[in-house]
Amino acid sequence: xxxxxxxxxxxxxxxxxxxxxxxxxxxxxxxxxxxxxxxxxxxxxxxxxxxxxxxxxxxxxxxxxxxxxxxxxxxxxxxxxxxxxxxxxxxxxxxxxxxxxxxxxxxxxxxxxxxxxxxxxxxxxxxxxxxxxxxxxxxxxxxxxxxxxxxxxxxxxxxxxxxxxxxxxxxxxxxxxxxxxxxxxxxxxxxxxxxxxxxxxxxxxxxxxxxxxxxxxxxxxxxxxxxxxxxxxxxxxxxxxxxxxxxxxxxxxxxxxxxxxxxxxxxxxxxxxxxxxxxxxxxxxxxxxxxxxxxxxxxxxxxxxxxxxxxxxxxxxxxxxxxxxxxxxxxxxxxxxxxxxxxxxxxxxxxxxxxxxxxxxxxxxxxxxxxxxxxxxxxxxxxxxxxxxxxxxxxxxxxxxxxxxxxxxxxxxxxxxxxxxxxxxxxxxxxxxxxxxxxxxxxxxxxxxxxxxxxxxxxxxxxxxxxxxxxxxxxxxxxxxxxxxxxxxxxxxxxxxxxxxxxxxxxxxxxxxxxxxxxxxxxxxxxxxxxxxxxxxxxxxxxxxxxxxxxxxxxxxxxxxxxxxxxxxxxxxxxxxxxxxxxxxxxxxxxxxxxxxxxxxxxx
Numbered sequence: 284x285x286x287x288x289x290x291x292x293x294x295x296x297x298x299x300x301x302x303x304x305x306x307x308x309x310x311x312x313x314x315x316x317x318x319x320x321x322x323x324x325x326x327x328x329x330x331x332x333x334x335x336x337x338x339x340x341x342x343x344x345x346x347x348x349x350x351x352x353x354x355x356x357x358x359x360x361x362x363x364x365x366x367x368x369x370x371x372x373x374x375x376x377x378x379x380x381x382x383x384x385x386x387x388x389x390x391x392x393x394x395x396x397x398x399x400x401x402x403x404x405x406x407x408x409x410x411x412x413x414x415x416x417x418x419x420x421x422x423x424x425x426x427x428x429x430x431x432x433x434x435x436x437x438x439x440x441x442x443x444x445x446x447x448x449x450x451x452x453x454x455x456x457x458x459x460x461x462x463x464x465x466x467x468x469x470x471x472x473x474x475x476x477x478x479x480x481x482x483x484x485x486x487x488x489x490x491x492x493x494x495x496x497x498x499x500x501x502x503x504x505x506x507x508x509x510x511x512x513x514x515x516x517x518x519x520x521x522x523x524x525x526x527x528x529x530x531x532x533x534x535x536x537x538x539x540x541x542x543x544x545x546x547x548x549x550x551x552x553x554x555x556x557x558x559x560x561x562x563x564x565x566x567x568x569x570x571x572x573x574x575x576x577x578x579x580x581x582x583x584x585x586x587x588x589x590x591x592x593x594x595x596x597x598x599x600x601x602x603x604x605x606x607x608x609x610x611x612x613x614x615x616x617x618x619x620x621x622x623x624x625x626x627x628x629x630x631x632x633x634x635x636x637x638x639x640x641x642x643x644x645x646x647x648x649x650x651x652x653x654x655x656x657x658x659x660x661x662x663x664x665x666x667x668x669x670x671x672x673x674x675x676x677x678x679x680x681x682x683x684x685x686x687x688x689x690x691x692x693x694x695x696x697x698x699x700x701x702x703x704x705x706x707x708x709x710x711x712x713x714x715x716x717x718x719x720x721x722x723x724x725x726x727x728x729x730x731x732x733x734x735x736x737x738x739x740x741x742x743x744x745x746x747x748x749x750x751x752x753x754x755x756x757x758x759x760x761x762x763x764x765x766x767x768x769x770x771x772x773x774x775x776x777x778x779x780x781x782x783x784x785x786x787x788x789x790x791x792x793x794x795x796x797x798x799x800x801x802x803x804x805x806x807x808x809x810x811x812x813x814x815x816x817x818x819x820x821x822x823x824x825x826x827x828x829x830x831x832x833x834x835x836x837x838x839x840x841x842x843x844x845x846x847x848x849x850x851x852x853x854x855x856x857x858x859x860x861x862x863x864x865x866x867x868x869x870x871x872x873x874x875x876x877x878x879x880x881x882x883x884x885x886x887x
Contacts, residue, residue: 298380298462299323299380299381299409299462299463299466300323300324300380301323301324301325301326301378301379301380301381302318302323302324302325302326302379302380302381302382302383303325303326303327303328303375303376303379303381303382303383304318304325304326304327304328304382304383304385305328305329305373305376305382305383305384305385305386305396306328306329306384306385306386306387306413307327307328307329307334307335307337307338307369308334308338308385309439309440310385310413310437310439310441311327311329311338311385312338312341312342312345313437313439313440313441313442314383314385314413314437314441315327315338315342315367316342316345316346316363316441316442317437317441317442317470317472318470319342319363319364319366319367320346320349320355320359320363320442321469321470321471322366323366324366324367325366325367325368326367326368326369326370326375326376326378326379327339327367327368327369327370328369328370328371328372328373328375328376329369329371330371331371332371335369335370335371336369338369339367339369342364342367343364345442346360346363346364347360373396373399373400373403374403376400376403376404377403377404377405379404379408380407380408380409381408381409381411381462381463381466382400382404382408382409382410382411383411383412383413383435384396384397384410384411384412384413385413388414388415388416388417388535388538388539390417390421390422393412393414393417393422394422394425397410397412397422397425397426397432398425398426398427401426401427401428406428407431408431409431409432409433409459409462409463410426410428410431410432410433411432411433411434411435411463412432412433412434412435413434413435413436413437414434414436415436415481415482415483415486415539416481416482416486416538416539416541416542416543417481417542418452418479418481418542419432419433419434419450419451419452419455419479420452420453420454420479423452423454423455424454429454429455430454430455430456430459431456431459432452432454432455432459433449433450433451433452433455433459433460433463434448434449434450434451434479434483435447435448435449435450435463435467436448436449436450436483436486437472438485438822438823439530439531444822444823445471445472445473445822446472446473446475446485446818446819446822446823447467447470447472447473447474447475448474448475448476448477448483448484448485448819448823449463449464449467449474449475449476449477450476450477450478450479450483451476451478451479452478452479460476464476473818473822475815475818475819477810477811477815478810480546480810481539481542481543481545481546482539482542482543484805484810484811484815484816484819484823485819485820485823485824486539486823487543487801487805488798488801488802488805488816488819488820488824488830489820489823489824490536490539490540490543490552491543491549491551491552491797491798491801492524492794492795492797492798493524493527493528493531493536494536494540494551494552494553494554494555494558495551495555495793495794495797496510496514496523496524496525496528496794497524497525497528497536497555497557497558497575498555498557499790499793499794500525500557500575501555501556501557504783504784504786504790505781505782505783505784505790506591506593506782507525507575507576507591508592508593509781509782509783509790510523510524510525510781510790510794511523511524511525511526512752512779512781513752513754513781513783513790513791514790514791514794514795516744516750516751516752516779517744517750517752517754517790517791517795518791518795518826518827519826519827519828520825520826520827521825522825524794525575525576526575526576526586528558528568528574528575529568529569529574529575529576529578530568530569530584531568532567532568532569532570533558533561533562533566533567533568533574533575534562534567535567536554536558537554537558537559537562540552540553540554540558541554549856549857550855550856550857551797551801551855551857551858552857561574561575569581569582569583569584570582576589577589600763600764600766600767601764601767602764602765602767602768602769602770602771602772603686603713603715603764603765603768604686605629605686605687605715605768605771605772606629606630606686607629607630607631607632607684607685607686607687608621608624608629608630608631608632608685608686608687608688608689609631609632609633609634609679609681609682609685609687609688609689609710610624610631610632610633610634610688610689610691611634611635611679611682611688611689611690611691611692611702611706612635612644612690612691612692613633613635613636613640613641613643613644614644614691614692615647615745615746616691616719616743616745616747617633617635617644617691617692618633618644618645618647618648618651619651619743619745619746619747619748620689620691620719620743620747621633621644621645621648621673622648622651622652622669622673622747622748623743623747623748623776623778624776625648625669625670625672625673626669626748626776627775627776627777628672628775629672629776630672630674631672631673631674632674632676632681632682632685633645633648633673633674633675633676634675634676634677634678634679634681634682635675635676635677636677637677638675638676638677639677640677641675641676641677642675644675645670645673645675648670648673649670651748652666652669652670653666679702679705679706679709680709682706682709682710682714683709683710683711684711685710685711685714686713686714686715687714687715687717687768687769687772688706688710688714688715688716688717689717689718689719689741690702690703690706690716690717690718690719690728691719691743694720694721694722694723694841694844696723696724696727699718699720699723699727699728699731700727700728700731701731703716703718703728703729703731703732703738704731704732706732707731707732707733707734712734713737714737715737715739715765715768715769716728716729716732716734716737716738716739717738717739717740717741717769718738718739718740718741719740719741719742719743720740720742721742721788721789721792721845722787722788722789722792722844722845722848722849723848724785724786724787725738725739725740725756725758725785726738726758726759726760726785729758729760729761735758735760735761736760736761736762736765737762737765738758738760738761738765739755739756739757739758739761739765739766739769740754740755740756740757740758740785740789741753741754741755741756741769742754742755742756742789743778744791751777751778751779752778752779752781752791753773753778753779753780753781754780754781754783754789754790754791755769755770755773755780755781755782755783756783756784756785756789757782757783757784757785758785759785766782786852787848787849787851787852787853788845788848788849788852792845792849793849796842796845796846796849797849797857797858798830799830799833799834799842800846800858800860800861800864802816802820802830802831802834803830803834803861803863803864804861804863806831806863806881807861807862807863813829813831813881813882816829816830816831817829817830817831817832831881831882834874834880834881835874835875835880835881835882835884836874836875837874838873838874838875838876838880839864839867839868839872839873839874839880839881840868840873842864843860843864843865843868846858846859846860846864847860867880867881
């Protein structure tokens with residue numbers, strides 16, 4: 284089980300003063316930089332003299348940038364660079380208190396290094412592997428000093444990322460774990476202790492998600508650009524999954540997933556065939572200059588257009604004219620969507636089941652606009668004009684003249700179908716009918732009307748005024764000009780539209796909720812705690828919220844409903860909702876809205 288670590292494991296500074304780093308690629312160079320900045324003597328070792336020289340050059344450039352940004356003085360930089368020496372012979376590690384290997388993910392290579400080190404280093408020296416995919420236990424068992432072998436998993440880029448996973452196995456001595464933990468804290472990192480299983484915490488959750496994104500792209504469900512934009516804008520992630528696979532290395536991702544699948548036998552971990560195809564073709568991502576995207580040069584981060592890049596200003600069908608919009612519903616989502624349209628200059632009819640509910644929804648928009656005025660984002664005059672564009676109505680008959688009707692009512696298919704049958708009767712011919720469902724079949728809403736060609740999905744994210752993403756969901760019956768209409772409307776309301784087909788979860792929820800479900804399984808299996816998992820994903824993955832923070836915000840009942848829809852649609856055993864989630868929902872622990880979910884909250 285993962286455990287948060289603190290300096291209590293030792294009262295004096297770490298005795299690990301001289302550290303050998305074996306493998307001077309991107310990760311080895313980054314770890315070296317972290318160590319020398321913290322006053323450690325570093326012996327950098329690589330089989331290639333050219334790579335060792337390249338590593339030193341990268342270190343000089345990186346520390347120079349630190350001086351430019353005021354993070355180091357010139358003297359501190361000079362002192363740091365003086366603390367590193369490089370070579371190609373493992374015997375240089377003879378004086379090291381700790382050896383960290385970050386060589387390619389191969390048992391053969393790593394075991395050979397550990398065997399040679401057994402005859403070179405002192406008996407008390409700790410040997411750490413930087414693996415995130417291979418068994419630490421297997422590497423330790425092959426060493427002459429298994430009690431001194433552990434895992435020390437930094438995240439890329441090592442100087443910036445705070446998380447370090449300290450991996451022990453049944454053979455590891457607690458003293459070795461304590462010494463490395465103290466070192467990590469002195470380096471300014473946040474160490475988390477984890478057990479030995481492929482992927483550990485952060486990568487164990489991350490790589491399943493990346494694999495599903497690769498499979499989604501391979502199935503041509505959505506473009507690489509739309510998948511990446513959806514996860515950045517819909518979840519607040521620093522990078523989209525396919526761009527991240529290119530950064531990590533497609534071959535590395537495949538190796539990690541192979542190791543995870545060997546242990547879990549979960550189909551979600553079985554590497555998507557496209558990862559094998561790209562790897563074997565040498566298209567391994569940024570490092571080769573081409574992976575899911577094409578780059579300016581090997582090692583470059585600059586994406587350049589290729590045959591798959593969408594043409595700028597590509598001709599598209601002309602959409603229908605939209606002057607007025609009807610929004611059906613009275614909840615937070617409906618009022619947020621109505622606010623978005625009104626801000627963009629549309630006349631909006633906000634209709635609910637009663638005049639009172641519609642007025643309450645308009646009042647909510649007024650409060651939202653008032654907050655924007657208070658923050659200086661709007662003038663009072665502009666806010667009043669926006670609010671004047673919203674006409675509340677207690678009947679859907681008020682939609683008679685709207686050009687676009689958007690339903691934002693409860694996620695219940697039968698209720699939505701009834702509403703679409705009503706819209707079919709009251710809306711004029713040629714009006715576009717859109718559903719904001721996040722997981723239900725759009726075509727089922729379309730079939731409730733006599734004009735399924737006019738029905739489309741328009742999935743906004745909450746809160747609608749702030750979130751930039753809209754998933755535009757075409758059914759097999761949606762007319763081309765209806766799709767073009769919604770794309771044009773998204774531009775006018777300043778949202779980023781991504782196209783996807785009509786299947787459960789669309790892009791964001793289909794990738795997000797299996798990841799959340801897997802986090803719950805980790806807790807259920809007592810591998811890691813809520814706090815450790817949340818910390819690992821925020822610090823190691825750059826996520827704005829940990830999975831359990833997010834689950835409690837979304838609502839456990841909402842999350843369970845989406846998990847069930849995904850499981851029912853794809854019939855994959857790995858998508859079955861975690862029993863712990865079902866138990867919490869059955870107990871009425873639904874998250875922040877009830878005061879208790881995975882955590883407890885103060886009642887407002």
